[in-house]
Amino acid sequence: MHISTSILLLVGLASVASTAVADEQPLVRAPFYRRTTRANWIRNRVAMAKRDGQSTIFNDQGSQYLLDVNIGTPGQTFTVAMDTGSADLWVPSSQCPASQCPFSRFNSGNSSSFQSSGSSFNIQYGIGSVNGTYAIDTVSVGGINVSNQQFGLATSTADILTNPQSSSDGTGKSSSMQSNGILGLGYPQLTAQASKTGKPYNPVVFNMVSQNLISQPVFSIYMNSLTADSGEIVFGGVDNTKFTGNLVYLPVVAMSQSALTSTGTYYYWMVYGQSIGVTGGQRDTTVNFTTSASSSKTGSSSNKALIFDTGTTLTYLPTAMAEQLMSSITSNYEYDAASGVYAVDCALQNSNASFVLSMASSSSPTTSPVTLTIPVSSMVIPVTNNVCMFGLARMDSTSAIGNTMYLIGDSFLRSAYLVFDMGQNRIGIAAANGVGGSVNGVTASSTSAANTLGSSSILAAAAIAVLSSALFF
Numbered sequence: 001m002h003i004s005t006s007i008l009l010l011v012g013l014a015s016v017a018s019t020a021v022a023d024e025q026p027l028v029r030a031p032f033y034r035r036t037t038r039a040n041w042i043r044n045r046v047a048m049a050k051r052d053g054q055s056t057i058f059n060d061q062g063s064q065y066l067l068d069v070n071i072g073t074p075g076q077t078f079t080v081a082m083d084t085g086s087a088d089l090w091v092p093s094s095q096c097p098a099s100q101c102p103f104s105r106f107n108s109g110n111s112s113s114f115q116s117s118g119s120s121f122n123i124q125y126g127i128g129s130v131n132g133t134y135a136i137d138t139v140s141v142g143g144i145n146v147s148n149q150q151f152g153l154a155t156s157t158a159d160i161l162t163n164p165q166s167s168s169d170g171t172g173k174s175s176s177m178q179s180n181g182i183l184g185l186g187y188p189q190l191t192a193q194a195s196k197t198g199k200p201y202n203p204v205v206f207n208m209v210s211q212n213l214i215s216q217p218v219f220s221i222y223m224n225s226l227t228a229d230s231g232e233i234v235f236g237g238v239d240n241t242k243f244t245g246n247l248v249y250l251p252v253v254a255m256s257q258s259a260l261t262s263t264g265t266y267y268y269w270m271v272y273g274q275s276i277g278v279t280g281g282q283r284d285t286t287v288n289f290t291t292s293a294s295s296s297k298t299g300s301s302s303n304k305a306l307i308f309d310t311g312t313t314l315t316y317l318p319t320a321m322a323e324q325l326m327s328s329i330t331s332n333y334e335y336d337a338a339s340g341v342y343a344v345d346c347a348l349q350n351s352n353a354s355f356v357l358s359m360a361s362s363s364s365p366t367t368s369p370v371t372l373t374i375p376v377s378s379m380v381i382p383v384t385n386n387v388c389m390f391g392l393a394r395m396d397s398t399s400a401i402g403n404t405m406y407l408i409g410d411s412f413l414r415s416a417y418l419v420f421d422m423g424q425n426r427i428g429i430a431a432a433n434g435v436g437g438s439v440n441g442v443t444a445s446s447t448s449a450a451n452t453l454g455s456s457s458i459l460a461a462a463a464i465a466v467l468s469s470a471l472f473f
């Protein structure tokens with residue numbers, strides 16, 4: 001989705017270490033490093049347009065998780081944001097004016113493997129938009145070379161690579177501190193081309209599978225804690241040193257004509273969610289996501305879908321739900337209408353309260369949900385010395401996103417080790433090490449475990465440096 005906020009994470013792909021192991025396909029591990037700085041409170045309202053409808057939210061602060069991709073022969077390097085909430089890869093074209101594409105730009109004339117495609121693309125994200133043309137070339141991520149990969153070359157961008165507010169924070173960011181494109185990790189049907197013409201194409205990670213470049217059709221993400229220096233994305237397997245306990249799998253929710261279904265098409269990485277609760281705060285509470293009986297003619301209840309979106313910093317729920325949760329945690333919070341986020345006392349970092357997110361394997365509420373428990377303290381994001389913002393924000397919308405689907409952003413996802421399984425269309429979650437969360441529940445139907453990343457099975461490991469700058473938006 002890419003509703004990115006101010007704590008900008010930066011990645012420079014450092015090195016590709018290879019330890020050859022016969023008969024095994026590569027599992028690629030890409031750690032990222034981050035540096036967090038404080039920033040001013042931002043009050044920048046941003047209109048948000050989505051392909052399936054329109055709603056308005058406010059920009060806020062948070063982070064982007066970035067990694068390097070190389071495109072063309074020889075490779076031209078771009079630092080892009082890792083976004084499970086969209087599906088296209090795009091980078092700036094040399095035809096994009098420097099005012100809109102201020103960092104490195106792709107020069108197609110310099111690539112011997114470049115093929116033009118001629119079709120145009122347009123993507124609206126939560127924070128801005130990009131227009132350009134599709135092209136085809138070799139794309140390399142973490143040392144894996146995907147050939148004949150379709151991607152976008154941006155010829156114009158608005159509010160994605162540039163930010164009118166950035167000069168006001170006085171941080172003097174260098175170009176290496178910002179993303180220079182987006183790597184979408186969503187399903188083929190979520191690409192802008194599928195949206196426009198009905199013809200999906202394979203995003204980079206799906207071509208890694210179809211071209212047999214990774215040993216398992218999965219990629220796994222460890223974001224690490226808000227203040228940690230390193231995280232990791234693994235292509236082709238699971239790094240079992242990054243989580244505790246078992247991976248519990250939930251099926252990806254499909255859609256058909258904007259309705260959630262078990263037989264439709266996959267677009268987003270999303271699972272069924274049925275409630276979220278708070279324990280250990282001022283008082284315990286539970287918010288049911290399930291459709292209330294009064295609003296359902298049949299009286300039956302149905303779970304909502306939770307989009308796991310690494311491109312969105314915060315987690316968004318309708319106002320009534322967000323308020324119910326906030327007030328049960330603390331009485332010391334304030335909604336900042338200008339920025340759209342909750343300001344909290346930084347002392348909430350000492351809270352012993354927890355969120356409990358309950359998820360299910362089907363649209364029907366279950367008495368034995370899979371739960372992800374997250375310390376409230378991990379949701380407290382420093383802004384100034386005594387002002388913190390909270391990782392939960394409001395989104396009121398009558399479109400599908402915000403109404404039947406909720407955006408679960410980095411503030412929640414950080415607590416989980418996440419395995420995105422393209423082969424079995426499921427998401428594995430476990431308690432990420434060092435973040436204080438926990439996962440309970442069992443995988444509904446028995447399925448084979450994904451390959452784990454052991455040192456003996458690493459063919460290529462790519463180091464990704466992630467830094468966070470101060471305020472960006």
Ligand SMILES: *[C@@H]1O[C@H](CO)[C@@H](O)[C@H](O)[C@H]1NC(C)=O
Pocket residue numbers: 107109110
């Ligand atoms: C790429 O092409 C431009 C002109 O099209 C040229 O100035 C530049 O030197 C080329 N770069 C490389 C690395 O070949």
Ligand SMILES: *[C@@H]1O[C@H](CO)[C@@H](O)[C@H](O)[C@H]1NC(C)=O
Pocket residue numbers: 073075140143144145
């Ligand atoms: C990927 O391509 C680069 C540059 O063309 C090459 O140096 C590298 O060996 C390739 N990697 C693999 C795994 O084929």
Ligand SMILES: *[C@@H]1O[C@H](CO)[C@@H](O)[C@H](O)[C@H]1NC(C)=O
Pocket residue numbers: 122129130131156157158
């Ligand atoms: C992209 O094109 C759309 C529709 O033609 C337009 O509304 C939008 O402003 C354009 N965005 C940019 C960044 O040029």
Ligand SMILES: *[C@@H]1O[C@H](CO)[C@@H](O)[C@H](O)[C@H]1NC(C)=O
Pocket residue numbers: 286288290365366
């Ligand atoms: C929430 O749903 C559960 C069952 O799914 C039900 O037992 C409980 O009473 C509901 N709570 C509220 C406040 O509606």
Ligand SMILES: *[C@@H]1O[C@H](CO)[C@@H](O)[C@H](O)[C@H]1NC(C)=O
Pocket residue numbers: 350351352
């Ligand atoms: C959290 O629990 C610890 C240990 O039980 C206690 O010392 C501390 O005061 C608690 N914090 C709050 C905010 O209640």
